Amino acid sequence: MYWYDHDVSGWSYVWMGFGMILFWGLLIVGFALALRYLFRTESQSRAHPVQPGPEHVLAERFARGEIDAKEYADRLSVLRSATR
Structure with missing residues (x-):
């Protein structure tokens, strides 16, 4: 009775794979942006150059x-x- 209702179908595997790629991609991009923000130089952080x-x-x-x-x-x- 209801043997296949609780199992993961083929499309669920595709969406899980897509979600995993999206998760790790966002995590890596976030980590790279955090490192870039932490190690920026003074000339990069200056908003207005000296006239x-x-x-x-x-x-x-x-x-x-x-x-x-x-x-x-x-x-x-x-x-x-x-x-x-």
């Missing part, structure tokens, strides 16, 4: 050739006199 100062921006413009040496020296002297 360059005005003298640095001016030096970059001079290096790219956007301004000449006289204009660079004039603007640099203005920047340095304004900060004092």
